[in-house]
Amino acid sequence: MLTTRINRVSSEADMRVLASEVARAVTGGTALFLFGELGAGKTTFVQALAQELGVVESVTSPTFTIAGEYEVQSHASIKVLAHIDLYRLKPGQAGQEPLVAELLQQAAHPDRLTIIEWADRLGPVELPRVWRLTFSHGSHTGERVVDVVRA
Numbered sequence: 001m002l003t004t005r006i007n008r009v010s011s012e013a014d015m016r017v018l019a020s021e022v023a024r025a026v027t028g029g030t031a032l033f034l035f036g037e038l039g040a041g042k043t044t045f046v047q048a049l050a051q052e053l054g055v056v057e058s059v060t061s062p063t064f065t066i067a068g069e070y071e072v073q074s075h076a077s078i079k080v081l082a083h084i085d086l087y088r089l090k091p092g093q094a095g096q097e098p099l100v101a102e103l104l105q106q107a108a109h110p111d112r113l114t115i116i117e118w119a120d121r122l123g124p125v126e127l128p129r130v131w132r133l134t135f136s137h138g139s140h141t142g143e144r145v146v147d148v149v150r151a
Helices: 012-025 042-053 098-106
Strands: 003-009 030-036 067-071 080-085 112-117 130-137 144-150
Touching (some): 003 012, 012 042, 012 144, 042 112, 042 130, 080 098
Parallel strands (some): 030 112, 080 112
Antiparallel strands (some): 130 144
């Protein structure tokens, strides 16, 4: 089933509401592919989602380390959150990076949620459950538009 929802986000509280909705709907073995320009809210969303899942560690953008893994405390099926940031990797070749390739192999495991920022740099990959979230700047200052396509 394919569903699409466009969300207008005007504050961190709105982003938290969106993250809460995603946390309730997502199941283990899913990958969230995040798209959007710099400053569009991708990392803010990941941080809010991690909080909703019960991650107690501080979640930061792993731009230079490429990935971080966190223990999930408050979800029925998800026990590990893998956060990958492909910003500094070359488009189309990120999936060949050894750490990224390893985490992608684990992405379908039923106790994991894998989130990939800058997923457009990944290149072709086959994963069983992928949601696509596209972040963009809205028409008003501080507003973001998040298009969620869930397959």
